[in-house]
Amino acid sequence: MTATSASRGPRYEPHESLSLPRSLGLGVQPCFIYAAGVLITPVIVIKASGGDDSYLAWMIFATLATIGMTTLLQVGRIGRMGTGLVLPMRTSFISIPFCIMALVDGGPATLTTLVLVTAAFQILIARWLFILRRIVTPLVGGTVLMIVTLSLASVVFNLLNTETESGRGDAFMVALVTGIVIVILTLRGSAALRLWAPIICIIIGCAVAVYLDIYDFERVTQADWVGFPASGWPGPGLAFGTPFWTLLPAFLFIGAIIAIQVNGDVIAVQQVSWRQTRAIDFRKVQGAIRSTGVGNLVCGIAGTVPNVTTGGIVSFIQITGAASRNVGYCIGGIFLALAFLPKVSGLFSNIPGPVIAGYFVVVIGFMFVEGARTVIRYGTDRAKILIAGVSFWVGAAFEYRLFVPPDFGPLWGTMFQSGVTTGGLTAIILTLFMEITSPRRMRFRSPLGTEALPELTAFITKFSDRKDWGPDMAHRLVMVAEEVLLSLLPAEEGKSRGDRQRLVVMASSDGPQAELEFIVATSEENLEDRIQQHRQYDHASSGEHEISLRLLQHYASSVRHQQYHEMEIVTIRVDPI
Numbered sequence: 408m409t410a411t412s413a414s415r416g417p418r419y420e421p422h423e424s425l426s427l428p429r430s431l432g433l434g435v436q437p438c439f440i441y442a443a444g445v446l447i448t449p450v451i452v453i454k455a456s457g458g459d460d461s462y463l464a465w466m467i468f469a470t471l472a473t474i475g476m477t478t479l480l481q482v483g484r485i486g487r488m489g490t491g492l493v494l495p496m497r498t499s500f501i502s503i504p505f506c507i508m509a510l511v512d513g514g515p516a517t518l519t520t521l522v523l524v525t526a527a528f529q530i531l532i533a534r535w536l537f538i539l540r541r542i543v544t545p546l547v548g549g550t551v552l553m554i555v556t557l558s559l560a561s562v563v564f565n566l567l568n569t570e571t572e573s574g575r576g577d578a579f580m581v582a583l584v585t586g587i588v589i590v591i592l593t594l595r596g597s598a599a600l601r602l603w604a605p606i607i608c609i610i611i612g613c614a615v616a617v618y619l620d621i622y623d624f625e626r627v628t629q630a631d632w633v634g635f636p637a638s639g640w641p642g643p644g645l646a647f648g649t650p651f652w653t654l655l656p657a658f659l660f661i662g663a664i665i666a667i668q669v670n671g672d673v674i675a676v677q678q679v680s681w682r683q684t685r686a687i688d689f690r691k692v693q694g695a696i697r698s699t700g701v702g703n704l705v706c707g708i709a710g711t712v713p714n715v716t717t718g719g720i721v722s723f724i725q726i727t728g729a730a731s732r733n734v735g736y737c738i739g740g741i742f743l744a745l746a747f748l749p750k751v752s753g754l755f756s757n758i759p760g761p762v763i764a765g766y767f768v769v770v771i772g773f774m775f776v777e778g779a780r781t782v783i784r785y786g787t788d789r790a791k792i793l794i795a796g797v798s799f800w801v802g803a804a805f806e807y808r809l810f811v812p813p814d815f816g817p818l819w820g821t822m823f824q825s826g827v828t829t830g831g832l833t834a835i836i837l838t839l840f841m842e843i844t845s846p847r848r849m850r851f852r853s854p855l856g857t858e859a860l861p862e863l864t865a866f867i868t869k870f871s872d873r874k875d876w877g878p879d880m881a882h883r884l885v886m887v888a889e890e891v892l893l894s895l896l897p898a899e900e901g902k903s904r905g906d907r908q909r910l911v912v913m914a915s916s917d918g919p920q921a922e923l924e925f926i927v928a929t930s931e932e933n934l935e936d937r938i939q940q941h942r943q944y945d946h947a948s949s950g951e952h953e954i955s956l957r958l959l960q961h962y963a964s965s966v967r968h969q970q971y972h973e974m975e976i977v978t979i980r981v982d983p984i
Contacts, residue, residue: 451767465636474495501552530696555774640709
């Protein structure tokens with residue numbers, strides 16, 4: 408892989424074409440880089456749940472096939488699905504402990520039902536993302552992600568303990584070597600080498616396992632080179648018994664976390680896919696979450712684990728400079744082709760438990776740190792940090808049985824044994840409490856048009872007077888509100904009043920800082936992009952458009968324009984003089 412400067416942007420933007428040989432050459436690299444991580448998830452789930460070899464072979468086939476199909480859907484655009492960006496999929500590590508519990512407690516039908524419900528929930532989140540943004544917050548997602556690592560660590564280390572207790576005294580050495588290799592490569596390797604760290608550590612770990620006579624080649628040698636699993640599919644079936652209801656809250660939290668992860672991944676990929684800085688298009692975020700949900704519907708029917716986007720592709724794009732959709736199509740096609748190569752399935756399904764344990768020590772560490780970093784980033788005040796801390800320790804207390812809980816009955820008692828359920832519910836309840844008890848936002852409603860200016864001015868003045876900010880701050884707020892309204896007006900104002908878009912303005916304050924939130928039906932232009940272009944190309948022209956942008960830049964301390972399919976939200980912050 409050749410390096411390219413991130414500051415110059417990608418060499419190939421998403422819409423720019425690459426030749427097929429070059430696209431295939433670039434597409435093969437991330438497939439090999441991510442293949443080990445992709446396939447370890449079903450291996451852990453089947454091994455820990457006691458599934459047979461036929462089910463394992465089927466799940467690996469289904470995993471590769473669904474990842475390939477969903478990647479193609481993410482890279483393309485079908486209606487409101489997809490992003491038009493290089494955004495491959497992978498298996499969701501956070502779902503591992505709960506998929507195991509679903510198989511052990513209820514069987515494949517329970518897993519199918521839970522994954523289908525999770526997928527439907529993700530599609531719902533995509534549809535109402537602009538509303539749920541205050542409840543399904545990154546703070547909640549980061550907190551739950553930290554709690555998930557507690558459950559995942561128990562599962563992974565049980566794999567190591569099982570082999571150690573069965574007389575394999577060398578299992579600990581295999582796990583140790585695997586862990587040391589990935590830690591060294593991650594801490595001291597180059598950017599390109601860090602991308603390859605997972606597969607390198609697994610290869611070295613397996614080599615040590617072969618030397619210590621832990622690796623069994625039988626499954627690999629007996630597998631065909633090309634073929635389709637003759638058996639193993641659990642078949643259609645839905646189960647709504649006690650295991651389903653006890654695990655449902657945890658799977659819903661998994662669906663929410665996956666949606667939050669997709670949100671972050673799409674934002675990160677957008678930031679490295681263009682040469683010129685662009686505002687984040689949240690319609691692409693919605694398309695990605697919706698595509699992930701549709702892909703997970705297929706995962707549920709196929710009887711495999713849920714999928715999520717691969718945020719690591721950002722490093723690949725920065726190093727290679729290839730953000731072209733052609734590369735993404737090749738990645739999806741290669742994963743789909745790998746599904747029909749049973750030798751590949753046999754190779755990865757035979758990875759020893761100690762190798763998996765050594766690899767996942769670092770994965771779990773990264774997941775915990777990522778959750779903590781998300782909490783710190785979005786925990787902008789002591790109250791939010793407190794919510795995260797209390798929720799984490801509530802989850803940890805229930806997960807590790809640090810106390811004897813009261814008798815909630817068989818259903819609720821089993822449900823509350825999960826730290827994800829208890830900690831996640833605590834985070835959401837406390838977040839809702841903060842929303843309900845926070846000072847009420849002042850709200851203004853009107854048709855979107857110039858005739859709304861007098862009423863909007865009166866509303867902003869009333870808001871400022873309630874805060875005792877004085878005439879200067881009131882003037883700044885009025886000017887900002889007027890310029891945002893003028894910027895949001897559609898090109899054609901000849902519509903009748905009944906057909907016109909509706910405008911909602913919500914005013915609130917954070918100490919001395921004012922926040923105005925404008926909500927209207929979506930349009931094509933992004934206000935952030937227009938301001939950025941005006942900064943880069945500051946023409947001498949004094950037309951109405953340029954004057955409006957100049958005034959907005961002058962009075963507002965920050966402008967954030969979030970465009971969704973159904974709605975667009977412009978958030979303006981104004982600092983006191």
